[in-house]
């Protein structure tokens with residue numbers, strides 16, 4: 001998938017200085033507004049401040065050294081970062097619109113990019129981006145009705161730095177519990193593989209057991225508390241908490257916000273629309289609490305602006 005920025009968005013920043021960012025071994029080039037990038041986080045500020053300003057060079061030659069190279073990052077991941085940088089409030093809408101048009105394979109590639117985006121945001125300490133990537137992942141899994149896969153778990157517990165992946169792991173473990181306790185084919189497939197996974201990754205087993213303990217303590221039912229569902233508030237009635245997770249459960253600031261509003265609410269562009277609950281939840285809802293059976297779950301998916309600046313190509 002390629003996100004391309006057309007001239008309208010560049011024009012809206014006309015007059016400000018730009019910086020070239022080369023990403024990956026192939027050095028895919030992104031031309032971005034210096035101030036926008038610097039203002040996003042200390043990582044970019046530090047690295048870009050070290051680049052000589054083109055306006056200070058003779059003849060204003062912009063080719064002179066105004067380049068930042070990130071050799072170890074994936075260009076497709078960085079492209080998602082650029083999308084977020086320029087279209088922060090519409091980020092989830094763009095991802096949502098993209099998944100509607102994409103083939104299943106393309107959706108999986110998008111998922112991989114979002115995971116790498118989340119990890120990169122952890123590395124450069126950019127919590128707002130982490131949380132936007134987390135939201136987009138949850139929404140994508142909900143929209144496409146995906147379960148957690150053994151391969152994804154093996155990646156998170158085998159290949160990733162534990163600190164950088166801590167929030168992805170927390171979410172993936174909740175997804176694993178929910179998948180394993182489902183009654184569908186995927187649950188059977190996963191159950192057959194889980195012992196091998198636990199043997200290979202003891203941290204996964206420990207996190208999984210802790211998740212089950214905490215869920216039991218909160219008197220939630222792991223079969224119906226769906227980690228794909230990000231409920232639109234942190235202050236929820238106990239009935240609501242049964243079926244999904246608080247808005248900020250997998251966010252970077254989870255411990256500090258309590259039952260208050262998500263500090264990124266505006267930047268994340270949360271405009272609330274309702275989407276139906278997936279079938280498994282409906283069935284169990286009806287069994288557990290008839291009054292909730294026809295309830296719609298609200299998900300922060302905004303409207304896509306037809307005159308948006310970014311095009312999919």
Ligand SMILES: [Zn+2]
Pocket residue numbers: 131247248251253261262263264
């Ligand atoms: Zn939050």
